[in-house]
Each structure stands twice: as structure tokens, then as C-alpha cells.
Amino acid sequence: MNILNDKMTVRNEEPQILALQQSQISVAAKMMATTFFPDPLSCYLMPNESDRLQILEKSWSKMIKQDFPLGHIYCSHQEHSDTSASLGNPQLLGIASWLPPNAKSPSLLQSLPLIFEIFLQSGFLSTSRILNTLTKTEAYRxxxxxxxxxxxxxxxxxxxxxxxxxxxxxxxxxxQQADRQGEICYLFTSTPRAVKFYQRHGFLVRDELRVLNDAPPLWMMMRSPQV
Incomplete structure (x- = not known):
């Protein structure tokens, strides 16, 4: 694995892990939206498919822009020996967005403009479900x-x-940084497949949460520092 912030010579076709560039935020938001479009939680929060992708893209764009200055959004793409093919923004293969220790999630007040947009676009049901999810997952965390x-x-x-x-x-x-510094990592996910993936990387299920009786299960997961 290579973690890159500057150009360096790499083996052809080797997957690279880089810090996300500001010019890639829009592409990253679209990737997140597309990936989470069929997610059980997304389907529950936004049952109307015609609205879901647009709302997800707006939400991820806002979140990534807020997280970007904190410096812990990572992306991956293939490096090619043909440098002309990698000019501009290469196609992203993946993205991970983290909040570091001491960074705070946006407050409900800060999220109100986006929540109001969602209300105007999708109505009361989606807005109520989203507010319940934000409140309860944050309380568990x-x-x-x-x-x-x-x-x-x-x-x-x-x-x-x-x-x-x-x-x-x-x-x-x-x-790796969390292990070196003795810090905990936390997340939640809504698919059994993702639970197994995170377990392979040291996360344990802390709790299973249903934000409302008819909501899909969410698995709250935590990883203690490993030595």
C-alpha cells in the first residue's frame, strides 16, 4: 500500500491510496451516492427512488466539503505508466471519509438547511425518519x-x-494511525455483508439499533487499538 500526497514513481497498475483532492469532491459525492443508493437504510429513509439519488448526492457533497479541511478523506485509483492517461482527475475506485478525534459532527442546527431541502423535496415521512436516524445513531456513538x-x-x-x-x-x-496513537474507531452499517467486512478489520458489533420499529437494523461497530 502507498499513501501519497505527492507524485512518486509506482509500479504499473498498483492500487494507490491518496488524500482526496478538492477538485475530486463532486466525483466523490456521486460515488458515495451511487454506492449507498440501494443500501437498506437509504431505501428506508427515502422510499421514493426518483428523489433518493439526488438527496444522497447533496448530502454527501455537503458532508465531504465539511470533512475535507480535516484532512482524512482517502481515495483510490489505478496508477498507469502512461502519465498522459492520469492527467486531470483519474476515475476514483473508492473513497473513505473519516472524522478525526476531537472533530464534531455537524449539529442539528447546522444541518437544518439540508434537512429543509429534503423536506421540500421528499416530504414529512423522509424528513422524520432522517431526523430520528441522525439523533439515535449519534446518541449511541x-x-x-x-x-x-x-x-x-x-x-x-x-x-x-x-x-x-x-x-x-x-x-x-x-x-494504522489509531493503533499507533491508542485510539478507538467507530462506525455503523446496515448490511450483514458490511458487518463481516469490518469484523475482518478488527471491528466488533457493540449494538443492533432500529431507529423506528419498521426500520432496518443498524449495527453499531467499534474497533479498539490493536498492537
Whole structure:
């Protein structure tokens, strides 16, 4: 694995892990939106498919822009020996967005403009479900991690790049730093497949949450520092 901020010579076709560039935020938001479009939680929060992709893209764009200055959004693409092919913004294969210790998630007040947009577009049902999810997942996180910790806000891998270990590589910059500094990592997910993936990287299920009786289960997961 290579973690890059500057250009360097690499082996042809080797997957690279880089810090996301500001010019890639829009592409990254689209990748997150597309990846989470069929997710059980997304389908529950936004049952109307015609609205879902647009709302997801707006939400991820806002989140990534807020997280970007904190410096812990990582992406992956293939390096090619033909440098002309990599000019501009190469196609992203995956992205991981983390909140570092001591960084705070946006407050409900800060999120109101986006929530109001969602209300105007999708109505009361989606807005109510989203507010319940934000409130309860944040309460569980603060209960499980009262001290500073890393929080994975999202991990996405392009469908044509899945099964190649890219998701695991995208986690490594923060997992390695957390291990060195003795820090906890936290996340939640809504698919059994993702639970198994994160378990392979040291996360344990802390709790299973249903934000409302008819909602899909969410698995709250935590990883203690490994030595």
C-alpha cells in the first residue's frame, strides 16, 4: 500500500491510496451516492427512488466539503505508466471519509438547511425518519465513545473495483494511525455483508439499533487499538 500526497514513481497498475483532492469532491459525492443508493437504510429513509439519488448526492457533497479541511478523506485509483492517461482527475475506485478525534459532527442546527431541502423535496415521512436516524445513531456513538475517537462517516468502492481489497486498503491510513496513537474507531452499517467486512478489520458489533420499529437494523461497530 502507498499513501501519497505527492507524485512518486509506482509500479504499473498498483492500487494507490491518496488524500482526496478538492477538485475530486463532486466525483466523490456521486460515488458515495451511487454506492449507498440501494443500501437498506437509504431505501428506508427515502422510499421514493426518483428523489433518493439526488438527496444522497447533496448530502454527501455537503458532508465531504465539511470533512475535507480535516484532512482524512482517502481515495483510490489505478496508477498507469502512461502519465498522459492520469492527467486531470483519474476515475476514483473508492473513497473513505473519516472524522478525526476531537472533530464534531455537524449539529442539528447546522444541518437544518439540508434537512429543509429534503423536506421540500421528499416530504414529512423522509424528513422524520432522517431526523430520528441522525439523533439515535449519534446518541449511541456518544454513549459507546465518550472520549475522542475516529468516526468513519462513509466508505464506498466502485462496483467494477469490488473484491480487489480496495475497501480494506482505504481503511488502513486511519486504522494504522489509531493503533499507533491508542485510539478507538467507530462506525455503523446496515448490511450483514458490511458487518463481516469490518469484523475482518478488527471491528466488533457493540449494538443492533432500529431507529423506528419498521426500520432496518443498524449495527453499531467499534474497533479498539490493536498492537
Amino acid at each position: 456518544l454513549r459507546d465513545c465518550p472520549n475522542p475517537h475516529w468516526y468513519l462517516e462513509g466508505l464506498a468502492v466502485s462496483p467494477n473495483a469490488q473484491g480487489k481489497g480496495i475497501g480494506g486498503l482505504l481503511l488502513q491510513p486511519v486504522l
